[in-house]
Amino acid sequence: MADTAQRDTDVEGVEGGVGVTALLVAAARAIETHRADSLAQDVYAEHFVRAAPASAGWPVRLRQVPDGDANPLWGRFARYFGLRTRVLDDFLLDSLHAGGARQVVLLGAGLDTRAFRLDWPPGCVLYEIDRDGVLAFKHEVLGAVSAVPRTTRVPVPTDLRDDWAGALTEAGFDPAAPTVWLVEGLLFYLPSAAETYLIGAVDRLSAPGSALAYEVKLDKDLLEHRDSPLYTSTHHQLGIDLLDLFSREPRPDSAAALGDRGWTTSVHTPFDFTRRHGRGPLPEQNDALGGNRWVFAARPRP
Numbered sequence: 005m006a007d008t009a010q011r012d013t014d015v016e017g018v019e020g021g022v023g024v025t026a027l028l029v030a031a032a033r034a035i036e037t038h039r040a041d042s043l044a045q046d047v048y049a050e051h052f053v054r055a056a057p058a059s060a061g062w063p064v065r066l067r068q069v070p071d072g073d074a075n076p077l078w079g080r081f082a083r084y085f086g087l088r089t090r091v092l093d094d095f096l097l098d099s100l101h102a103g104g105a106r107q108v109v110l111l112g113a114g115l116d117t118r119a120f121r122l123d124w125p126p127g128c129v130l131y132e133i134d135r136d137g138v139l140a141f142k143h144e145v146l147g148a149v150s151a152v153p154r155t156t157r158v159p160v161p162t163d164l165r166d167d168w169a170g171a172l173t174e175a176g177f178d179p180a181a182p183t184v185w186l187v188e189g190l191l192f193y194l195p196s197a198a199e200t201y202l203i204g205a206v207d208r209l210s211a212p213g214s215a216l217a218y219e220v221k222l223d224k225d226l227l228e229h230r231d232s233p234l235y236t237s238t239h240h241q242l243g244i245d246l247l248d249l250f251s252r253e254p255r256p257d258s259a260a261a262l263g264d265r266g267w268t269t270s271v272h273t274p275f276d277f278t279r280r281h282g283r284g285p286l287p288e289q290n291d292a293l294g295g296n297r298w299v300f301a302a303r304p305r306p
């Protein structure tokens with residue numbers, strides 16, 4: 005991969021840079037887990053938060069947040085991550101059951117614990133791609149709580165701006181078998197060339213019957229809403245400047261690229277799922293979530 009522009013400023017693990025965003029999602033999942041009307045359960049999430057010096061003081065229950073749901077970060081933004089987790093849990097399991105695939109790849113897996121918490125069909129193999137430092141931290145924390153994966157799990161430490169497809173294949177991935185791919189909370193951090201490569205590689209490695217879900221931000225929204233409460237509260241409360249971590253390059257139209265290659269695609273706002281589940285974030289003014297789109301794609305069998 006040609007574009008390595010972000011590398012100099014990157015931290016390899018979860019202690020800073022884009023890796024710390026994995027802890028942010030983990031804290032949100034911990035809070036979601038203990039809500040009375042929880043959308044998704046992740047009992048491992050709080051262990052990551054507690055184990056990392058960067059996040060050890062963050063809340064893992066809503067009652068630890070003085071203003072509770074009114075807090076833009078630990079209320080609305082955390083609920084967004086809870087909803088996203090639930091929707092993508094459902095996507096993975098539904099796709100496996102409907103399409104018969106038994107291979108799953110999580111790109112930018114971070115502290116996703118789906119391998120440990122979902123009911124996988126027999127014979128599944130789940131590959132997790134993220135950078136070495138993030139996967140090493142995950143291994144350490146899950147080892148300390150004796151977590152046992154509920155399917156075959158293969159960590160693939162590699163940088164998604166490099167030739168990750170080669171690393172995946174070397175790890176045992178079979179391009180002749182259908183695959184369910186998940187790219188959750190990743191693409192806006194990558195240079196646009198890395199997104200184009202990623203979508204091209206997913207296409208090239210996907211046998212008929214494969215499915216893909218990913219999250220993007222609309223180009224026009226990516227760097228707007230700079231003073232959205234979600235961004236400002238994340239910055240003020242945690243010192244994480246998400247806008248600074250996002251790639252500033254124009255984004256490729258990956259859904260169109262997949263359509264050109266014969267995939268069927270559907271594009272949703274998160275609010276579509278808030279309505280479906282009866283809980284989750286709703287649109288508001290100056291909304292950092294307004295341009296988020298969840299894209300679902302499938303490569304039909306002949």
Ligand SMILES: C[S@@+](CC[C@H](N)C(=O)[O-])C[C@H]1O[C@@H](n2cnc3c(N)ncnc32)[C@H](O)[C@@H]1O
Nearest residue numbers: 023025026112113114116134135163164188189
């Ligand atoms: C917001 S977190 C999301 C993690 C996970 N998908 C989830 O939803 O829990 C973003 C993840 O992308 C990973 N990431 C960002 N840039 C990456 C790169 N160039 N190569 C590999 N992983 C990357 C980070 O390390 C981090 O774990």
